Amino acid sequence: MTADTVEAALSTPDTAQPYRELGLKEDEYARIREILGRRPTDAELAMYSVMWSEHCSYKSSKVHWKHWKTNTTPEMQAKMLAGIGENAGVVDVGDGWAVTFKIESHNHPSYVEPYQGAATGVGGIVRDIMAMGARPLAVLDSLRFGDPEHGDTKRVLPGVVAGVGGYGNCLGLPNVGGEVVFDPCYQGNPLVNALCVGAMRVEDLHLAHASGTGNKVILFGARTGLDGIGGVSVLASETFSGDESGSGRKKLPSVQVGDPFTEKVLIECCLELFREGIVVGIQDLGGAGLSCATSELASAGDGGMHVWLDRVPLRATGMTPAEILSSESQERMCAVVEPSNVDAFMRVCAKWDVLATEIGEVTDTGRLVITWNGSTVVDVPPGTVAHEGPEYHRPIERPSAQDSLRANDPGTLARPSTSDGLRETLLRMTASPNLASREWVTEQYDRYVRGGTVLAQPSDAGMIRVDESTGRGVAVSTDCNSRFVKLDPYAGTQLALAEAYRNVAVTGATPLAVTNCLNFGSPEDPGVMWQFEQAVRGLAEGCRELGIPVTGGNVSFYNQTGETAIHPTPVVGVLGVIDDVRRRIPTGIGAEAGDTLILLGETRDEFGGSEWAHVVHGHLGGTPPVVDLAREKLLAEILLAGSRDGMLSAAHDLSEGGLAQALVEACLIGETGARVLLDPDQDQFVQLFSESAGRVLVSVPRSEELRFTEMCTARGLPWRRAGVVDPESGALEIVDVTTLGLAELRAAWENTLPSLFG
Incomplete structure (x- = not known):
């Protein structure tokens, strides 16, 4: 098999390339050519397309991150050991313990393939926690679906619930909380937001960087396949057409396929590698796969890396370099290891029967160079792939319908005034889909595996014991009423923050830190960007008033079907600490x-x-x-x-x-x-x-x-x-x-x- 090489790109500058089909705009493609001084190779084009996608680059949202910075005080910053920009946020919870937590979306994949979309959402967020050096302790899931009577909801919801439960149960991780919300606005675009929390000793914190010239890059875990090529990185950066049969959609990348038993072994393998102290840097392979892992590790480290792509273990024949780099096959990690520790690293992986392959080394060239059978197929400045993508100042405009929406006051609605009317309303509300018991969902999850669960749904927050000897634990809650946010994005987001904060406090825990998953419609809609900017500012200023920092999170745009966007849904997760879970x-x-x-x-x-x-x-x-x-x-x-x-x-x-x-x-x-x-x-x-x-x-x-x-x-x-x-x-x-x-x-x-x- 031959591949498009850098040498060929230099000699064929006018070769037409399918950049539009890969989701790149014309000016973005022109910028790539300017960065490289030539046309990109097929493999380079694939890397830039997935890494510059909305899901991976945050190109429409990062200009608004200034609100996190300006509203995080030194006192708030002091609570964080790792924050925005890392795989997950980490906070010091006392007694030498650190807790890491993060929430991410897997919305579009879960609509296309409910079981695997939801399952791999859980798997991905668990690996983010592993990459910080922590043992995953528990998961939560924040789910939103359309009309519960609609046939498509009855297709999507059971598959999503089974995927969340199936993957988490096989990992042996308790599912201790979350939400299940129904609203017609989510018809055709459900939200599947997964949160994981893990714990470690403070000194065991690991960060994602490739430092030390000559250090080796080792890919370990599952083989790389054709499943999930482009996966969430591209799928989450497109709007569904509105044809729910799928026939009217653009050609979509395949949804990743998860194997929780492989991930369970990978967890134990990683934890032993951390205990042995033989890992310099580590990165999970989630969205954008090897494109993300290699470019981010190199960019955050000494700036250079050489990768021999033909060494990557494959589970499909005939894969091209572009496919290998953009595959989002699950249960894979990438580690940077000193040469003297490579043999020890391989012994630990062999003990756990985890496939491990040396695929590259750290260099001081400032370039990410990837070769395939002796030919160079990628030669790029890694920062331009990982961290210096497009940055858009999208138009922002308050929707013209906002005033009429606010003026439509519910005070004119008929209210029950008799005892019989109040009784009937109470029973009707109790049985309504959004207020009814979630036991049908949660009984499919193991809430008490590992024996550390102290509180779980239907409690207001999940609580997990971190330290057996002292009883120290953490409580976590996720919340958002999207109807409040639709009416007033600023105040509605602060109400979501307030509810999650309150849900942690009612368990007896002290609220300590925030993560978030910001689910919105198309960023190309000025009205959506107005909602987004208001929500980000509301959350940032609310956190400042409460004195708890935002440690990280996720932005999910393009959550709409045709021209119809979901209600803005900034899901807020709050983590709190309790010194002794016996006083919960x-x-x-x-x-x-x-x-x-x-x-x-x-x-x-x-x-x-x-x-x-x-x-x-x-x-x-x-x-x-x-x-x-x-x-x-x-x-x-x-x-x-x-x-x-x-x-x-x-x-x-x-x-x-x-x-x-x-x-x-x-x-x-x-x-x-x-x-x-x-x-x-x-x-x-x-x-x-x-x-x-x-x-x-x-x-x-x-x-x-x-x-x-x-x-x-x-x-x-x-x-x-x-x-x-x-x-x-x-x-x-x-x-x-x-x-x-x-x-x-x-x-x-x-x-x-x-x-x-x-």
């Missing part, structure tokens, strides 16, 4: 009769973007709830003090569905009844279904009630006695409104997803 706060109320239920925070008439407006009226309009981050910070401090001093027996945040949904879930999760008193001075409907932010329902032992409420009063946190725990009743009684037996509530809450998906 459960979500469900306990069986201690007479414990007092206290509602923390203020309830206002706020229904813009609410679940009630969505479920009962199919309405989206108005303004989202007010977000008060100073109040959120105070609320978290109160919860943490209550946890440390043993003043709280349960805590559950109020979000979608308001107080009514929080009561239903607290009773059903705790399998305990309650007697609830509403405020006689406020409308019953507003109290039950408002989605005002900054509120938590807590259960307080009678012996601690006075101490707890005095603390709230002294700190200026509004509170109200909302009722008592009543285990004997077997019901949720809302005085002067209705009484609902737990069996009736459970039937409404648990039957929805099984009835929809079988």
